Amino acid sequence: MIILDSACVEEHLKSTDCVELMEKTLYELAEGSCVQYLRTAINLPNTNVLGLMPGWFDGYFGVKTISVYHTNRGSGYPSHQGQILLFESEHGSLLAGIDATSVTKIRTGAVSAVATRLLARPDSSRLCILGCGTQGESHIDAIVPFFDIKTITLWDAFPEAAGALAAKAGEGAARGIDIRVCDTAEEAVRDADIICTVTPSALPVLCGSWLKSGAHINAVGACAPNARELDSEAVRRAAFFGDSIDSVEHESGDYLFPLKEGVITREHLRGTIGDILLKKIPGRESDDQITVFEALGLAVEDIAAAKYLYDRVTEND
Numbered sequence: 001m002i003i004l005d006s007a008c009v010e011e012h013l014k015s016t017d018c019v020e021l022m023e024k025t026l027y028e029l030a031e032g033s034c035v036q037y038l039r040t041a042i043n044l045p046n047t048n049v050l051g052l053m054p055g056w057f058d059g060y061f062g063v064k065t066i067s068v069y070h071t072n073r074g075s076g077y078p079s080h081q082g083q084i085l086l087f088e089s090e091h092g093s094l095l096a097g098i099d100a101t102s103v104t105k106i107r108t109g110a111v112s113a114v115a116t117r118l119l120a121r122p123d124s125s126r127l128c129i130l131g132c133g134t135q136g137e138s139h140i141d142a143i144v145p146f147f148d149i150k151t152i153t154l155w156d157a158f159p160e161a162a163g164a165l166a167a168k169a170g171e172g173a174a175r176g177i178d179i180r181v182c183d184t185a186e187e188a189v190r191d192a193d194i195i196c197t198v199t200p201s202a203l204p205v206l207c208g209s210w211l212k213s214g215a216h217i218n219a220v221g222a223c224a225p226n227a228r229e230l231d232s233e234a235v236r237r238a239a240f241f242g243d244s245i246d247s248v249e250h251e252s253g254d255y256l257f258p259l260k261e262g263v264i265t266r267e268h269l270r271g272t273i274g275d276i277l278l279k280k281i282p283g284r285e286s287d288d289q290i291t292v293f294e295a296l297g298l299a300v301e302d303i304a305a306a307k308y309l310y311d312r313v314t315e316n317d
């Protein structure tokens with residue numbers, strides 16, 4: 001068994017390669033050729049969570065075990081920490097323990113990039129990030145290479161986080177792009193073509209009345225039925241897609257709150273990104289349509305990334 005730490009993951013799992021890998025994974029999930037179970041989320045004191053995510057992908061299986069500690073803000077510890085255990089399926093042997101902080105960071109931005117390429121207007125030039133932590137950075141890294149982005153607007157409940165991301169992105173993936181730190185979420189969203197909500201907020205940070213026609217939203221931060229980042233109007237106005245039907249129906253407050261309020265019906269969920277890739281359903285249908293990709297985070301994404309990393313690291317042995 002080998003151990004792959006975060007430095008090894010970052011060396012071998014590049015964001016743009018991960019976008020291709022996630023596209024293949026979501027396609028295979030929709031085809032039915034990989035298997036996963038809903039996340040088991042164990043509530044810990046102070047709203048923290050232990051997540052267990054088992055799955056099977058391409059002859060390998062495994063589980064991601066991850067603690068989600070939003071109380072770590074400002075402590076120097078990441079909010080997500082854990083390991084992915086990767087097994088081979090012939091003898092059931094454990095092959096690798098892989099750092100889950102870095103895989104989660106990279107694969108989540110990559111999955112949103114897959115959705116954004118399918119759903120955002122191809123001429124999108126204004127990217128907005130609400131929530132300027134790990135995922136804010138990862139979403140800039142993953143999305144910027146695929147669009148002619150001219151402006152990035154950043155907002156965070158803690159302005160120093162937005163300032164820090166502006167400095168980091170300006171030195172990296174967003175070099176040469178006009179990056180603006182905004183005082184309010186509304187200011188950041190108003191003109192945006194692509195909006196990523198990547199906060200741990202349990203209450204809406206994005207209002208539907210702020211959205212311009214044709215906008216695309218990646219709603220990534222709220223991964224529990226009692227948490228939402230989008231208000232009901234944002235969901236009502238949008239063509240709504242998810243990463244997995246089962247996950248949206250069980251884990252998505254963004255979907256379940258407006259459903260309970262009677263603002264939308266079950267049919268509002270059009271299907272998954274994999275369904276669009278398989279051409280079972282259409283994606284964006286017009287230039288002025290608003291689209292939402294609801295990302296809950298899937299075990300197969302982690303197992304696919306773990307298998308890719310294991311293959312890359314052992315290929316010359």
Ligand SMILES: NC(=O)c1ccc[n+]([C@@H]2O[C@H](COP(=O)([O-])OP(=O)(O)OC[C@H]3O[C@@H](n4cnc5c(N)ncnc54)[C@H](O)[C@@H]3O)[C@@H](O)[C@H]2O)c1
Binds near residue numbers: 132156
């Ligand atoms: N869907 C998925 O696959 C997936 C994967 C990873 C993380 N997530 C979720 O995405 C969210 C962000 O994750 P992360 O790793 O970037 O976390 P992080 O701790 O690195 O960053 C969170 C950022 O949000 C800011 N913030 C805190 N409370 C806020 C609020 N109420 N309103 C606005 N901003 C606020 C913080 O200042 C920080 O900059 C979390 O909820 C996490 O659980 C989802």
